[in-house]
Structures are given as structure tokens and as C-alpha cells.
Amino acid sequence: MPQRVTAMTSNSLFLVGGTGSLGQAIAKGLRSAEGFSAYVALVRPTSIDGIEALLLRGTGWTVVSVDFSDHAFLEVSLKGARTVVSTISGNDLVAVESAVIKAAKKNGATLFVPSQFGLDFRRWGNSFPLLAVKNAVLEVAKEINLPTLIVFTGMFSDFIFSFLVDLEESKARVIGDGSGKVSFTLRSDIGYVLAKALADPTYKKGGTLSMQGDTMSWRDALALLEKATGRDLALEYINPESALLLEKDLLQKGLDGELGLYYAAFGHHLLGEPQRGTNGGDTSAEAQTYGLTLESLETTLNRIYST
CATH class of the missing domain: 3.40.50.720 (NAD(P)-binding Rossmann-like Domain)
Structure with a gap:
């Protein structure tokens, strides 16, 4: 009760x-x-x-x-x-x-x-x-x-890489050239x-x-992850428009009941939109800190993944 x-x-x-x-x-x-x-x-x-x-x-x-x-x-x-x-x-x-x-x-x-x-x-x-x-x-x-x-x-710097990167297999997906900027x-x-x-x-x-602790491209963020983990990631590059078609296919299957594919579609969405010209992942222009020092992405990754 x-x-x-x-x-x-x-x-x-x-x-x-x-x-x-x-x-x-x-x-x-x-x-x-x-x-x-x-x-x-x-x-x-x-x-x-x-x-x-x-x-x-x-x-x-x-x-x-x-x-x-x-x-x-x-x-x-x-x-x-x-x-x-x-x-x-x-x-x-x-x-x-x-x-x-x-x-x-x-x-x-x-x-x-x-x-x-x-x-x-x-x-x-x-x-x-x-x-x-x-x-x-x-x-x-x-x-x-x-x-x-x-x-x-x-993106949440202490969570997003476990969602978007296959750390166990040391593989990561990059849509386009991965140059679209995102805040962490x-x-x-x-x-x-x-x-x-x-x-x-x-x-x-x-x-x-x-707010933002750091803002950079997905490709630069992956480089920091490689440095923190000591692993070379095998990168799979996908054309932004091809990735959008894949996202839509995964989403439909997800909506039909395959929950894992629903979240896979969302992962493609997060990686693909910055490469298709969407800049809503970059919060740096209006970021507030009130004098606080927010943790950088590099510091977060080193703390979580360095051995």
C-alpha cells in the first residue's frame, strides 16, 4: 500500500x-x-x-x-x-x-x-x-x-557509447563521414x-x-573512445540516405513487435540526422553552466573505460 x-x-x-x-x-x-x-x-x-x-x-x-x-x-x-x-x-x-x-x-x-x-x-x-x-x-x-x-x-556521455557502439566486438557504425557535431x-x-x-x-x-560537457563530431568522439579503451574500432561507414532507408525498415519491424529492432532504428536515427543536416544534437550555442565545470567527454570515457 x-x-x-x-x-x-x-x-x-x-x-x-x-x-x-x-x-x-x-x-x-x-x-x-x-x-x-x-x-x-x-x-x-x-x-x-x-x-x-x-x-x-x-x-x-x-x-x-x-x-x-x-x-x-x-x-x-x-x-x-x-x-x-x-x-x-x-x-x-x-x-x-x-x-x-x-x-x-x-x-x-x-x-x-x-x-x-x-x-x-x-x-x-x-x-x-x-x-x-x-x-x-x-x-x-x-x-x-x-x-x-x-x-x-x-547525448549522455556516460551511456551513449554502450548503446551505439559494439564494445564487445570493437565495432562502431559511422553514417556519412561522421563529421556532424553532437554535444555530450x-x-x-x-x-x-x-x-x-x-x-x-x-x-x-x-x-x-x-547544457553540454563537450561538443564534437561522432568520429572525434570515437577516437577518444579508442584511446580510452586501448582498442582500434572497426568502423562501418554507411551513406546517409542508405542509412535512412535502413532506419525506416528497422523501425517498421520494431513497430511490428521486434523491440530490439526498434532501438536499432533509433540508433541509426541518432547517428544519421547530424549527417543529413540536422543540428539539434549540438547544444553548445545556448549552453549554460552557472560557473560550474562540466566533465569533458575525454575525462568521462577515461574514467569509465580505462583499465
């Missing part, structure tokens, strides 16, 4: 999805946000006794168990919310975030940070289904007039920059926040 524990103030910061990989990564930095009277992480009942919830408590969050499908209970649980940050993912993202938005608004929340961390969709677009569903969340917030702060980070941000850095932004009057009524 979910715990009926709520914040006792109308000036609380809530984190939704704190037991997921992104939530765990940003929780410590986000907890450094100033100007809040309480810091509450809402987690599913199945996660309340897990190690991830324990780690959240260790970084200063009050952890509350919530069934997100119980909308009445969710509304009670969000009592006192001023700002709500979501880091959830998965097939129920739209349903959960929509419910959270509505419950937060009823409690007087003034800002929602959706789980949109990544590409700048203003320039990238959201034609790929994995990106398109997130637009539905923004529409819900717009309909009920809850301001949103959307965070653009480029360490997930744990996101929390610290976002914490600063929440105190910035610029974002009181929402907006977009960009």
Missing part, C-alpha cells in the same frame, strides 16, 4: 522517477537546488524498499511511495509542490507524466520539468516515435497552463546545472535550458 506521506509546505521540490538510471544520476545534484523547504522523491511501491530508494534518502530526499495510476492519491502525494522534475522513461511515460502534471497543477505547482533530457527538438524535430510521444506531455501541460522547463543536453553531457552534471537554473528568475515561467 503506498505511503500517505506528503510535504508539509507549499514550497517543495518533487522528483519523479528517482529510482531510474537518469533519476539516480541527477538526484544528488538536483538536491542542491536552493529556495525549497522540502525535497520529495515519488517512487513506485515496488521500488520503495530497493537500494535506489535508499540512495535517494542518503542524498537528502524524502522518499514517498505512490501508485501513479491512482490519481486521487497522486494529488494528495503532491501536496505542497512548487516545482516537479520528472526523469521517468518507458511505455507509460505519457500516462504518468500527464497524471503528474494535472495533480501538480491542482496543488498550485508553478513549474514542471518533463523527462525530455537530450536532443534540442526545436532543431532536431520529433518525427521518430520515441521522441514524438514526448510532445504529447508538453501539450497536456500547455492545455492546463502549467509552465514547463525543457532541458537539452545532447555527463548525466550527473545535469542535476547540478538544473539546480542552479531553478533559482534563475529567467526560468520562473518555464523555457528551455541547454
Whole structure:
């Protein structure tokens, strides 16, 4: 049974999805946000006794168990919310975030940070289904007039290579010549920059926040990976238009039920769009740091992969 524990103030910061990989990564930095009277992480009942919830408590969050499908209970649980940050993912993202938005608004929340961390969709677009569903969340917030702060980070430097590169076989795919520039941000850095932004009057009524630890071409990023791992990667070069045809084929098979091919299509999408002229992966032009030093891609790769 979910715990009926709520914040006792109308000036609380809530984190939704704190037991997921992104939530765990940003929780410590986000907890450094100033100007809040309480810091509450809402987690599913199945996660309340897990190690991830324990780690959240260790970084200063009050952890509350919530069934997100119980909308009445969710509304009670969000009592006192001023700002709500979501880091959830998965097939129920739209349903959960929509419910959270509505419950937060009823409690007087003034800002929602959706789980949109990544590409700048203003320039990238959201034609790929994995990106398109997130637009539905923004529409819900717009309909009920809850301001949103959307965070653009480029690719996650501590995750993306395990997704796009076959490290076990030392093979990597390059679409075109791999010269399209992309930003890379360490997930744990996101929390610290976002914490600063929440105190910035610029974002009181929402907006977009960009950040980047590094920005470079995919080919240069692979060179840093080779240096960090001590391996020479076998590179497979694919023409951008041929890659697009392959992406569409993989996507259709993925939508027909082959989940692995769905994510393979998304990998082709991430690598191919910069080579077809899309620059929404480069967040450097508007990047904010608030004086913080964000970890470079080379440092991240050396820390993770050097032996």
C-alpha cells in the first residue's frame, strides 16, 4: 500500500522517477537546488524498499511511495509542490507524466520539468516515435497552463557509447563521414546545472535550458573512445540516405513487435540526422553552466573505460 506521506509546505521540490538510471544520476545534484523547504522523491511501491530508494534518502530526499495510476492519491502525494522534475522513461511515460502534471497543477505547482533530457527538438524535430510521444506531455501541460522547463543536453556521455557502439566486438557504425557535431553531457552534471537554473528568475515561467560537457563530431568522439579503451574500432561507414532507408525498415519491424529492432532504428536515427543536416544534437550555442565545470567527454570515457 503506498505511503500517505506528503510535504508539509507549499514550497517543495518533487522528483519523479528517482529510482531510474537518469533519476539516480541527477538526484544528488538536483538536491542542491536552493529556495525549497522540502525535497520529495515519488517512487513506485515496488521500488520503495530497493537500494535506489535508499540512495535517494542518503542524498537528502524524502522518499514517498505512490501508485501513479491512482490519481486521487497522486494529488494528495503532491501536496505542497512548487516545482516537479520528472526523469521517468518507458511505455507509460505519457500516462504518468500527464497524471503528474494535472495533480501538480491542482496543488498550485508553478513549474514542471518533463523527462525530455537530450536532443534540442526545436532543431532536431520529433518525427521518430520515441521522441514524438514526448510532445504529447508538453501539450497536456500547455492545455492546463502549467509552465514547463525543457532541458537539452545532447547525448549522455556516460551511456551513449554502450548503446551505439559494439564494445564487445570493437565495432562502431559511422553514417556519412561522421563529421556532424553532437554535444555530450555527463548525466550527473545535469542535476547540478538544473539546480542552479531553478533559482534563475529567467526560468520562473518555464523555457528551455541547454547544457553540454563537450561538443564534437561522432568520429572525434570515437577516437577518444579508442584511446580510452586501448582498442582500434572497426568502423562501418554507411551513406546517409542508405542509412535512412535502413532506419525506416528497422523501425517498421520494431513497430511490428521486434523491440530490439526498434532501438536499432533509433540508433541509426541518432547517428544519421547530424549527417543529413540536422543540428539539434549540438547544444553548445545556448549552453549554460552557472560557473560550474562540466566533465569533458575525454575525462568521462577515461574514467569509465580505462583499465
